[in-house]
Amino acid sequence: MTTSPADGVRTARPSRREALTSRRFVLHYLQMLAAMLVGMALLMPVSMLVGAGAGVELQTLLMATSMSVGMAALMVWHRSPVSSIVEMCLAMYLSFAVLLPAHWLGVLSGEAVIGLGHVVMLPMMAAVMLRRREQYLDDH
Template sequence: MTTTTTAARTGRNWGRFALHYVEMIIAMFAGMLLIGMLRSAAGLGLSHAEQPELWYLAMALDMSIGMAAWMRVRGHRWAPTLEMCAIMFAPAVPLFPLLWAGAIDGGVLMLVAHVGMFPLMLAAMLRRLDEYAGCRH
């Protein structure tokens, strides 16, 4: 059975799946950049060195806003949209106690959280494969 036949039978398009993944990453970084710049311009910037957990939470919120906006434009339902938003927070929040105990610093928090985000996003997308690779959009 060829790949084309399998894709036609299941209604899944792996190119569409990959495109969704890339689009969400771009939207996530666009939200982080644009909203972060607006916050700084308004004098509401946070210091990564002095308040790494608050800085991360604000950045995760910015990424979530960008990603959620794009997912809604693409026609995604609220459940997968909010799931992706939660993933922006999920890798870092469990690390906060280690940060507060002095076992890690803000740089390690950022590195682990950012590295963890991408496979978690991919796992969520695979969990809802028809949402991202289906012919709905």
């Protein structure tokens, strides 16, 4: 149960299924993906300069940073709590970080880490959003 700050009425917390099938929730998810792409596009020249010839660790760090900047900007615009922004940014970095040990062991190439990191990021973002689903079902 949650309490609405406006009227103090207790309401049932939306289920994960309700969130995932909500147009508003899906729209927030798609907006975040678009913001990440914008962040990557705007910061790509800097990333290419800094990361030229660097290992996959630095490349993924720069990529996650670029995406996080775009996404965090959108979340600030939506007036999301700082804790939500931090969690979502951590999801960006962790999506790559969980794959690096496989790279270090020679199981994954650098290109595979980058590609799979983007794939892992999608459910990681959804998981963070589902954790705070009331926020993403709100009208901001």
